[in-house]
Amino acid sequence: MQLVELLRVLVRHEVEFVVVGGVAAVINGAPVTTFDLDILHRRTPENVHRLVAALTELDATFRTDSRKIRPTESHLSGPGHALLVTKLGVLDSLGTIETNTTYEDVLDDTFVTNIDGLPIRALELARLIRVKEQAGRAKDIAVLPVLRATLVERKGS
Amino acid sequence: MDDRRDPRPTEAQVNEDGVDLTLIRWSLSLSPLERLRVLEGHMEFAAKVQQARRDAAR
Numbered sequence: 001m002q003l004v005e006l007l008r009v010l011v012r013h014e015v016e017f018v019v020v021g022g023v024a025a026v027i028n029g030a031p032v033t034t035f036d037l038d039i040l041h042r043r044t045p046e047n048v049h050r051l052v053a054a055l056t057e058l059d060a061t062f063r064t065d066s067r068k069i070r071p072t073e074s075h076l077s078g079p080g081h082a083l084l085v086t087k088l089g090v091l092d093s094l095g096t097i098e099t100n101t102t103y104e105d106v107l108d109d110t111f112v113t114n115i116d117g118l119p120i121r122a123l124e125l126a127r128l129i130r131v132k133e134q135a136g137r138a139k140d141i142a143v144l145p146v147l148r149a150t151l152v153e154r155k156g157s
Numbered sequence: 158m159d160d161r162r163d164p165r166p167t168e169a170q171v172n173e174d175g176v177d178l179t180l181i182r183w184s185l186s187l188s189p190l191e192r193l194r195v196l197e198g199h200m201e202f203a204a205k206v207q208q209a210r211r212d213a214a215r
Contacts, residue, residue, distance in 0.1 A: 003193050004193055026184075029192065031177075033196060033200075113189045145172075146181070150184075
């Protein structure tokens with residue numbers, strides 16, 4: 001998985017997105033691991049067009065379908081999750097998170113950080129904790145103690 | 158301050174949930190890029206282990 005290079009392709013295509021999930025936790029300083037990159041993409045027609053261009057460069061296909069179907073603008077314009085595999089690793093491109101929460105909805109709970117010269121927008125740790133609390137899945141609950149402890153350590157430093 | 162001294166062994170520093178706070182402090186000392194590079198290393202290691210298990214099963 002070449003996370004930084006994957007992010008570089010998205011930024012080069014000027015895709016508007018927020019890094020969420022485990023990679024957002026790592027960017028925030030939490031010592032957790034994950035095996036995919038989750039992004040919440042903006043669903044305007046212009047941005048979805050740019051996202052499809054980036055995904056084409058990345059040779060993205062749906063990993064949930066053995067026919068190796070490529071994501072289209074139609075697939076990415078809705079609220080659902082596109083679970084993809086690319087030549088640089090596994091990528092989940094989410095139309096919404098939580099209960100129909102969009103890119104625009106979370107912007108106030110994000111920050112932009114410089115990663116190898118790339119301006120990367122990621123979900124704030126406190127919001128990420130709320131997202132995982134709401135998701136309530138075993139894998140989300142398991143990581144919550146580390147995320148909460150990281151938040152406490154950051155406030156104390 | 159003599160920085161040639163060996164670091165002393167210390168008590169484990171964990172919170173009430175058993176979370177290793179030294180690991181968090183170390184992670185917070187890294188830049189976001191360094192954190193992602195560490196994660197990439199974990200992913201690469203896991204992929205190699207999975208491949209080795211597949212190879213062994215053949």
